[in-house]
Amino acid sequence: MLRWLERFLLDVAAAAILALGALITASVLLRVTVNSGIPDTVVMVAELMVAAIILPLAATVAARANIVVEVLTQHFPRRVQDWLVVFGGVVGLLALLPLIWAGWKEAYDAVMGGGFFFGQLSLPKWPGRVLFLFGVCFCWIRLAVQLAGDVRTIARGGHIDAEPDHQIMEEGV
Numbered sequence: 001m002l003r004w005l006e007r008f009l010l011d012v013a014a015a016a017i018l019a020l021g022a023l024i025t026a027s028v029l030l031r032v033t034v035n036s037g038i039p040d041t042v043v044m045v046a047e048l049m050v051a052a053i054i055l056p057l058a059a060t061v062a063a064r065a066n067i068v069v070e071v072l073t074q075h076f077p078r079r080v081q082d083w084l085v086v087f088g089g090v091v092g093l094l095a096l097l098p099l100i101w102a103g104w105k106e107a108y109d110a111v112m113g114g115g116f117f118f119g120q121l122s123l124p125k126w127p128g129r130v131l132f133l134f135g136v137c138f139c140w141i142r143l144a145v146q147l148a149g150d151v152r153t154i155a156r157g158g159h160i161d162a163e164p165d166h167q168i169m170e171e172g173v
Helices: 002-034 041-054 057-062 078-113 126-155 167-171
Strands: none
Touching: 002 041, 002 057, 002 126, 041 126, 057 126, 078 126
């Protein structure tokens, strides 16, 4: 189930990137040709960027494709490296909590308050806020599941395979 949802969110993020390109291209072409543009383009681009950046986070965690610094740690014993991966996962979980809290407050306020962007289209604020909250929460869940698996692996005497596994992005499952 997690892999399917990660792949779906990755596909939604890719669609958001395509929509960003189309929206910006259309807006520029309209400005150049007919001296007009698409109303509230800046707002739509900002909201689509939330989807493009936040939604793939869980797939990035699952593929262990996040940025790592191994200048020093690659010289440590394998067991120490494994525990450093676990430590990094715990720090990641703790670091995401304030984002989840802030995302919840923003999403709740936008949904309950009926907030909207001032502009010609009066676009609602809630879709981007809810997408942000969902993406960060799902990333937290994925990281927690991965961390639990890593701790189980160490407890059984195994080693964590910290090399990137791009299975989600390649499988299409």
